[in-house]
Amino acid sequence: MERLILRRLQADGEEMILNFGPQHPSTHGVINFMVETDGEVIRKAIPDVGYLHRSIEKIGEQVGYPGFMPFTDRVDYVAAMFPNEGYAIAVERLLKLEVPPRAQWLRAISCELCRIASHLISVGTMAMDIGAFTPMLHGVRERETLNDLMEALCGARLTYNYHRVGGVAFDLPEGWRDRTLRFLDHFDRFLVEFDRLISFNEVFVKRLAGVAVIPAELATDYGLSGPNLRGSGVDWDLRRDLPYAAYPNFRFQIPVGKGFVGTVGDAFDRYYVRCLEMGESSKIVRQALETLPEGEFMAKVPRRIKPEAGEALSRVESARGEMAYYVVSDGTEKAARVRVRTGSFTAMGIVDAISPGLMVADLVALIASLDVVAPEIDR
Amino acid sequence: MTVQEVHERLLARFGDEVGPLGEPKVDPFCVVRAARIVDVCRFAKEDPALAMDFLEDLTALDWPKRNVIEVVYHLFSYRHRHAIVLKVEADRAAPRVPTVEGVWRAATWFEREVYDLFGVEFAGHSDLRRILLPDDWIGHPLRKDYQEAGGYRGFDNVRENPLVELRRLDERARAAAAPATVPAPAATPPAPVPPATGEKA
Numbered sequence: 001m002e003r004l005i006l007r008r009l010q011a012d013g014e015e016m017i018l019n020f021g022p023q024h025p026s027t028h029g030v031i032n033f034m035v036e037t038d039g040e041v042i043r044k045a046i047p048d049v050g051y052l053h054r055s056i057e058k059i060g061e062q063v064g065y066p067g068f069m070p071f072t073d074r075v076d077y078v079a080a081m082f083p084n085e086g087y088a089i090a091v092e093r094l095l096k097l098e099v100p101p102r103a104q105w106l107r108a109i110s111c112e113l114c115r116i117a118s119h120l121i122s123v124g125t126m127a128m129d130i131g132a133f134t135p136m137l138h139g140v141r142e143r144e145t146l147n148d149l150m151e152a153l154c155g156a157r158l159t160y161n162y163h164r165v166g167g168v169a170f171d172l173p174e175g176w177r178d179r180t181l182r183f184l185d186h187f188d189r190f191l192v193e194f195d196r197l198i199s200f201n202e203v204f205v206k207r208l209a210g211v212a213v214i215p216a217e218l219a220t221d222y223g224l225s226g227p228n229l230r231g232s233g234v235d236w237d238l239r240r241d242l243p244y245a246a247y248p249n250f251r252f253q254i255p256v257g258k259g260f261v262g263t264v265g266d267a268f269d270r271y272y273v274r275c276l277e278m279g280e281s282s283k284i285v286r287q288a289l290e291t292l293p294e295g296e297f298m299a300k301v302p303r304r305i306k307p308e309a310g311e312a313l314s315r316v317e318s319a320r321g322e323m324a325y326y327v328v329s330d331g332t333e334k335a336a337r338v339r340v341r342t343g344s345f346t347a348m349g350i351v352d353a354i355s356p357g358l359m360v361a362d363l364v365a366l367i368a369s370l371d372v373v374a375p376e377i378d379r
Numbered sequence: 380m381t382v383q384e385v386h387e388r389l390l391a392r393f394g395d396e397v398g399p400l401g402e403p404k405v406d407p408f409c410v411v412r413a414a415r416i417v418d419v420c421r422f423a424k425e426d427p428a429l430a431m432d433f434l435e436d437l438t439a440l441d442w443p444k445r446n447v448i449e450v451v452y453h454l455f456s457y458r459h460r461h462a463i464v465l466k467v468e469a470d471r472a473a474p475r476v477p478t479v480e481g482v483w484r485a486a487t488w489f490e491r492e493v494y495d496l497f498g499v500e501f502a503g504h505s506d507l508r509r510i511l512l513p514d515d516w517i518g519h520p521l522r523k524d525y526q527e528a529g530g531y532r533g534f535d536n537v538r539e540n541p542l543v544e545l546r547r548l549d550e551r552a553r554a555a556a557a558p559a560t561v562p563a564p565a566a567t568p569p570a571p572v573p574p575a576t577g578e579k580a
Contacts, residue, residue: 049510049511050509050510050511050512050513053511053512055520055521057496057521058520058521093405093406094405096405220432220433220457221432221483221484221485222483222484222485223433223434223435223483223485223489234457236457241460242460308404309404310404310405310406311404311405311406311408312405312406313406313436313453313464315435322435324435324436324453326436326438326451326453328440336440337438337440337441339436339438341435341436341438341453345488345492346485346488348488349484349485349487349488353484378511379511
C-alpha cells in the first residue's frame with residue numbers, strides 16, 4: 001500500500017492523498033480509505049480493509065460444528081442472528097436434518113427483529129454522517145427496546161448465539177409475545193415519525209438524491225446484494241425468491257429502489273429501501289407471532305455432530321445482503337472448511353468504481369448508504 | 380433449469396473440458412480444466428439460457444493429501460434462478476489459475492482474498508495484492524499446513540495467561556508479609572513463563 005501511494009504521488013504532483021480512516025467516525029468501524037483528491041473532488045478512493053481480520057474461517061476448522069456457533073455472532077455483531085441462522089442452516093443441510101416448525105418460526109421472528117435493530121443503526125448513523133445527530137438517537141432509543149427483547153429471549157443484547165444446529169436455544173419467555181406486539185405497535189408509529197423527522201427533510205434529501213448512483217447492471221456485476229442491490233432497482237430478495245425457514249408462510253412486500261427523490265440506485269434509494277424494509281419486517285413478526293405453531297423448538301440432534309463428507313451452501317437474506325455459508329465436511333467432527341460470504345465484502349469492492357468524481361463529503365454518504373460493518377468485511 | 384440441465388448444457392458446449400457432476404452428497408459440483416475456466420464462466424454468463432449474472436462466491440479449499448488447492452466458483456442466475464458450482468484444481472506447490480475478473484468484477488476482491496489466504500496466483504489479475512493481511516505477512520493462513528510465525532513486527536502472538544501474573548503478585552505479597560523471625564522460606568520461584576517465541580516475522 002505504501003509503495004502504491006509513492007508511485008501515484010510521483011506520477012502526478014497535483015494530487016493529494018488523504019487517509020480517510022481507519023479511525024474516522026464515519027467509516028463504521030476500522031476501515032481505511034486511501035483517497036486521491038483533486039481539491040474537493042475524488043479521483044479515486046481505494047478501500048484498505050483487514051483491520052478486524054480474526055480469521056474466523058480458520059477457527060471454524062479448529063472447533064467442532066456446535067462450538068463454532070458463538071463465533072458466527074462476531075461475523076456481524078450488529079445483526080448477529082443472521083450469521084447464526086446461516087451457519088445453522090448450512091450444517092443442517094449437511095446433516096439432512098429437519099428443523100421443527102416452531103423453531104423455523106422462532107428463527108424468522110428473531111431474525112426480523114434483528115433486521116429492524118440493524119437497519120435502525122444503519123439509517124441512524126447515515127443521518128449522523130450526513131450531519132443530523134438527532135435521528136441517530138431516535139434509532140438507538142428504539143434499538144434499546146429491541147435489545148431488551150433479545151435479552152429476554154436469549155440472554156444477550158448483542159452477540160445472541162441463539163440459533164442452534166437443529167433449532168433454537170430457547171423457547172419464548174413468558175409475556176414476551178405481548179411485549180413484542182406492544183413494541184411493534186409503537187414502532188409502526190415511530191416509522192412515520194422517523195420519515196417526518198429526517199427521511200424527507202429537504203437538506204437530507206439534497207445531500208443524498210442523485211449521489212453515488214449504482215446502476216443495476218453494475219450492482220449485479222460487483223455482486224452487491226440485499227438492500228444495496230434492491231436500492232439499485234433489482235427486485236430480488238432471498239426470503240421471497242428462494243424461500244428458506246418459515247418465510248413462505250408470510251405475506252410481505254419487497255421494497256425496491258425506484259428513484260424516490262432522485263435517480264434509481266442513488267444513496268437515498270439505498271437509505272429509503274431500509275426504512276421501508278423495517279415496516280415489512282414488523283409485518284412479518286406480527287404474522288409469525290400470530291401463527292406460531294406449537295411443538296418442539298429443537299430437533300433431535302446427535303450429541304456428536306459428524307456429517308458425512310460433502311459440501312453445502314446456505315444462503316440467507318441478512319440485513320447487509322446475502323450471507324452465504326459454504327461448509328465442507330470431510331466426515332470428521334470438525335469442518336474441513338467454513339466459508340462466509342458476506343454482503344459488506346462485495347459492497348466494499350464497488351467503492352473503487354463508484355468513487356471517482358464524487359465530492360469528499362459524498363464519499364461519506366456512499367459509505368453510509370452501503371451500510372458496511374467492518375467485521376463482516378474482514379471476518 | 381436444474382443443476383443437471385445446467386451441467387449438460389456446459390458439457391454440450393465444452394465436452395470433456397468440464398468434468399462430471401460430482402456425486403450429489405448435498406450440493407453437487409463439477410471440476411473444470413483450469414485453462415478453460417474463463418471460457419466456461421464467460422459462456423455461463425453470456426449464454427441466454429444460462430445467464431449466470433451473479434458470482435455469488437469465489438473461494439478455495441486446501442486438500443494437502445491430494446496435493447491440490449481447489450478454487451470454487453458459485454454461480455447463480457437471477458433471471459432463471461438456477462445455480463452451479465464449478466471447481467478448478469491447482470497444484471499446491473505453485474497454484475496458478477486464470478482470473479475471471481473479466482467476466483464478473485466481483486471476482487476482483489474475491490480473488491484477492493483467495494490469493495491472500497491461500498496463496499493462489501490469479502494470472503492476469505489487475506490488482507493482486509493481499510487484502511486482509513498486511514503486505515509483508517508471511518504465509519497463507521487458510522492453508523492446512525500453515526504455521527504461525529512467532530509474531531509480527533515485534534508484536535508477540537503468544538501472551539502470558541494473566542492469572543500467572545496475579546499468582547506471582549500474590550506470592551510476592553505473601554513473602555513480604557511473612558514475619559522476619561521465622562526463617563524465610565525459600566522464595567518461591569516465579570511461575571514458569573511460556574517460552575519466548577517472539578521472533579520477528
